[in-house]
Amino acid sequence: MKPRRLVRALLLLSVLLGAFLLAGCQRGGELPWKLTNVSGHMPDLDFKLVDDHGKPVSGADYRGKVVLMYFGYTHCPDVCPLTLAQLHVVMQRLGPLADDARILFVSVDPARDTPEVMHAYVNAFDPRAVGLSGEPRALEALSKRYRSAYTREPDKGDGQYEVSHSSAIYLFDRDGKARLLSTAADAQDDLVHDLHLLLDTGAKP
Template sequence: MIPIHFRTTLRRASRLALVFSLLFGSLLLAACHRGDDVQWRLTDVAGHMPDLDFRLVDDQGKAVTGQDYRGKVVLLYFGYTHCPDVCPLTLAQLHVVMQRLGPLADGARILFVSVDPARDTPDIMHAYVNAFDPRAVGLSGTPREIEALSKRYRSAFTREPDKGDGQYEVSHSSAIYVFDRDGKARLLATPGNPQDDLVHDLHLMLSLGNRS
């Protein structure tokens, strides 16, 4: 059973996703640039970040690895379901990005990796990520596995002191890592990047395929 406080958070998250959808759902994607003059708007990390590689559990309770997402453009994000602000905001914006990509979005997956595995069970993760977008997958694992994956991509998180009632917050990095269909790290998005930049680069990556 999903706890009451989580259901409240989920309702707020769903409303937030709806608001972003209404605000941006009517925007049309600019015409795609073709040819060899592609200019990424996000930070190009090709050759500076390792390939997509992990062994975790998805929100269906199934063991998965980075290989399971080959053939898809992957957006990797570290967060947790009790996050009061940045996580629901980020996932709501990623939902709008997927909407703006139209049919191309089926070639992408949002991987939401929990930095709070003690509370984020597969059932809770499944309900949470699906409140935002059907192409989002919740991933969790042991504390050691999560820490290792976080360090692999130079992310960071810190659990704040327990408030005495089992409630606590987790401070974490907020970057979005974009991997191409071969699992190669290609781009890095931060909260400072306009949504249009992420849409632009994903559109190019999904429509033109992987680029060397």
């Protein structure tokens, strides 16, 4: 197996393994979640980065909104655009409820993903998407905080390179509490179902 494919396989395995280990908390909660329930097993939404308008923001700035956080980069050839396109469809299916949700697209390629580049990219998919970037150390710390992973591939010699990264979507409630984990194995219907529960003001933790 080629080194790049091996790295991607290992990243995917780590995400699936994490989901499996957390799946024991999935059933038996107060709400009939379809996705993996990570309540109490992952930290609150907390970071200090820069948004796609060049404004410093923190996790606290998104309190009151249901947040879907995803790690990726604008030069990603496949999984990132597919994921953001799917999230746009999810937002459309939620209707007016989607106004209380935000997609946080966290760059794992800060060298190329400037606020201007991020703004054009995320807004091409959905107006409720926010591009976040920052110093490499801050991004690495945030990735480790949520057990995500990424690695930059060697430069091809023309300034072009790929970044292998995990592809899970992290869902946080209005209070910034980590609630659910969605992976590529989950159906879009399940994501829509659980977002309805999170966005319903009557849903209890």
